[in-house]
Amino acid sequence: MSNQDDKDKATKQDRLIEHSYDGIQEYDNPMPRWWLLTFAATIIFSVIYLFNVGPVGNGKGRIADYEDDMKAFATAHPAPSGDVSADKLLAMVKDKEELHEGEEVYNKYCTSCHRMDGGGLIGPNLTDNAWIHGGQITDIYKTVMNGVLEKGMPAWGTMLKPEEVEQVVAYVASLQGSNPANPKAPQGALVTP
Numbered sequence: 727m728s729n730q731d732d733k734d735k736a737t738k739q740d741r742l743i744e745h746s747y748d749g750i751q752e753y754d755n756p757m758p759r760w761w762l763l764t765f766a767a768t769i770i771f772s773v774i775y776l777f778n779v780g781p782v783g784n785g786k787g788r789i790a791d792y793e794d795d796m797k798a799f800a801t802a803h804p805a806p807s808g809d810v811s812a813d814k815l816l817a818m819v820k821d822k823e824e825l826h827e828g829e830e831v832y833n834k835y836c837t838s839c840h841r842m843d844g845g846g847l848i849g850p851n852l853t854d855n856a857w858i859h860g861g862q863i864t865d866i867y868k869t870v871m872n873g874v875l876e877k878g879m880p881a882w883g884t885m886l887k888p889e890e891v892e893q894v895v896a897y898v899a900s901l902q903g904s905n906p907a908n909p910k911a912p913q914g915a916l917v918t919p
């Protein structure tokens with residue numbers, strides 16, 4: 727390159743702008759092409775993304791996507807219905823196999839708060855006849871289904887399968903009067919079954 731070329735390029739390219747901030751001056755060179763292209767691409771992508779068209783989403787738009795997800799979730803986790811017949815639950819209490827299934831659910835999810843033998847720990851004693859939320863088997867079912875969130879009892883209706891809830895409720899009912907050692911003191915009202 728000749729000296730002249732260098733000079734031409736220098737006048738076009740690296741021309742200092744007049745102003746100076748804190749003694750710092752800058753050139754007014756254009757952004758590099760690759761940078762501009764990337765920038766333009768992000769703007770184009772954002773428009774495609776916003777309307778969720780073919781290549782980015784499924785083309786239905788994000789609101790429909792959200793509603794689909796919520797619907798799928800609702801089907802997978804049916805809302806607690808609370809409509810189970812006491813007769814069905816009471817029959818399950820007499821069914822060894824159902825109780826066995828219930829015991830497995832209990833051992834997996836409930837012992838950390840209600841103790842292995844139901845004697846109570848963080849949660850109340852489930853073997854005595856004092857109940858905070860009612861001791862009829864349908865009351866127990868509702869408590870297990872809906873939980874008592876503000877007190878730390880989870881809503882199992884959204885986590886367990888419907889038959890698992892029924893089985894564990896039957897199992898809890900079967901613990902009545904089992905008198906485990908060192909139980910938690912009775913809480914709630916006495917219920918005669």
Ligand code: HEC
Nearest residue numbers: 835836839848849850857858859860866869874877878879
């Ligand atoms: C994270 C702790 C925790 C777990 C796990 C838990 N519970 Fe509870 N449970 C509690 C607490 C705390 C209460 C008391 C709620 C209150 O004071 O109102 C309770 C209350 C109950 C009651 C009502 C007792 C009454 O006196 O009315 C039943 C029935 C019950 N739990 C069953 C279960 C079953 C069945 C499971 C397992 C599927 C389970 N719990 C798992 C903490 C727990």
